[in-house]
Amino acid sequence: MNLDFFKLVKREIKIMLKNFSIIYSFSTFFVVASLIFVFSVNDISYVKVFYKSIVWIVLIFSIMLVSENFLNEDFNDGSLKELQFLGFSEESIMVSKSIAMWIMIMIPMLFLMPLVFIFFQITLYELKGLVINLFLATPSLTLISILSSLFSVQLKRNKIIQFVIILPFFIPMIIFTTSTGTLFESHNLKENQFLILIGIFFITLPVCLIAGRLIMREINK
């Protein structure tokens, strides 16, 4: 990796940290959507059973909500084209944006986790499992969301197709993130599905980079 890539990452993080509306809308949506689930169920014991599914579904929708800010804006103001002209590869643009987006998601999530702890009345041990899950699964989620954002640039009007194409990518994430917690309790690394989340990331990374490069080239045609 050359020094230019780190310049690009630095630029993305700087820009994103200035755009506080991303953190604000992400956090607000996450808290409000989680609260709706909590209030819609009378018996809190039911919420405790499904807390992982609720948290992950809400998280995926929150990420999809903010992901458009990351690439659409760059496309609309001409920065995307400028970056490509400056010689940054499509892959480095995608990875730098994913890193910036991951940071922008993880900062509010660290503050929101105690709220999840209170809302769903989970144990500290379950919270620990959830936080580890978050660290391992969000890199893949951000990559898929960046790809989704690129699709929205290319498809422009047809948002439905964007969701139809992208949503199936989230299914393996949902399956393994909602089931790792129970296996985490077994303390057995071989049975532990955390490793699967890492594996999913290494599958998602090249697929998203190749697809992203193709879409970016298509956008500029």
Place this chain on the structure above:
Amino acid sequence: MFTYLPHKDSLKDYLTVEENLLNWLELIGSKIQKEKFFNHLKFFKLNDLRNNLIGNLSQGQRKKVSLTKLLLTKCNLWILDEPFNSLDVDSIKKTKKMICSHKANGGSVILASHINLNIEGSKRMFIKSPKQKISNKIANFDTWDNIK
């Protein structure tokens, strides 16, 4: 090494004029003294606006910020896409002066524009697809041999 200014200004609404330009300089790996930086801002009278958010500026002011990038770099080749859009008459004159001075210093400029600049020594060309029919009489472009 070249500097490319796209048709859109590629500036972030939630960053100030100064932040936008410094971010861009950092990205292209160019360093400039603060004093020089402020002097270049004076060219388009942007000094008083340097702490204003880009989102609060008019289209013309945004374009001026975008054009200031050219003054901040030492690139020989400038590629400009519609650099005169949204500019007032005075700023168009200044941009033209900027281009002429760059040319005089040995630099080259390729630009797409709807405005006839009449810059001494400039060549006009168009790129057309094989099916496209443009009357040379109307367009009055230089021939390719002339440009070369």
